Structure formats: C-alpha cells, structure tokens
Amino acid sequence: MPENELEHMSFEEIMDALEKSVSDLENGKLPLNEMTAVYENGMKLAEEASKKLADTELKVTDIKKAFEEKLGTDPETESD
Numbered sequence: 001m002p003e004n005e006l007e008h009m010s011f012e013e014i015m016d017a018l019e020k021s022v023s024d025l026e027n028g029k030l031p032l033n034e035m036t037a038v039y040e041n042g043m044k045l046a047e048e049a050s051k052k053l054a055d056t057e058l059k060v061t062d063i064k065k066a067f068e069e070k071l072g073t074d075p076e077t078e079s080d
Helices: 003-007 011-027 032-071
Strands: none
Touching: 003 032, 011 032
C-alpha cells in the first residue's frame, strides 16, 4: 500500500486493515511470499497508526495547555 494512501486513511480504517492483516497471517493459508507482503503492509499500517496516535496526543496536549492558560492556571506548579 502506497504511503500517501495510508496518510489519507482514518485511524479506524487503518486498524480495520491491520486486523485483517493479522487475521490473514494467523489463518496460515497464504503462500510464503504473500505472507511476507501482508506482514510488510501490516508493519506500515502499524507505523501509520502510531503516527496518528502521536499526532492526536500532541493536539490534545496543546488544547489542554491552551485551556489551562485561558483559565490562568499553571499545570506545572499545581499538585494533583
């Protein structure tokens, strides 16, 4: 799967494709060369999913920081 196509997939679509890849590999009925291709594609899917999660975490952190700044709180000086 081309990387630019992966970038346009949603996280949920990536996870669905990854689950299918895992299922196909666990099935054990694929020829070895196809298994290798499915595994390689699965690794690309996992990498893209990880990137999307990291991007989302960064966005949430930025939103939280902006919200706390608006309220005038400093999360580093407050204790839990």
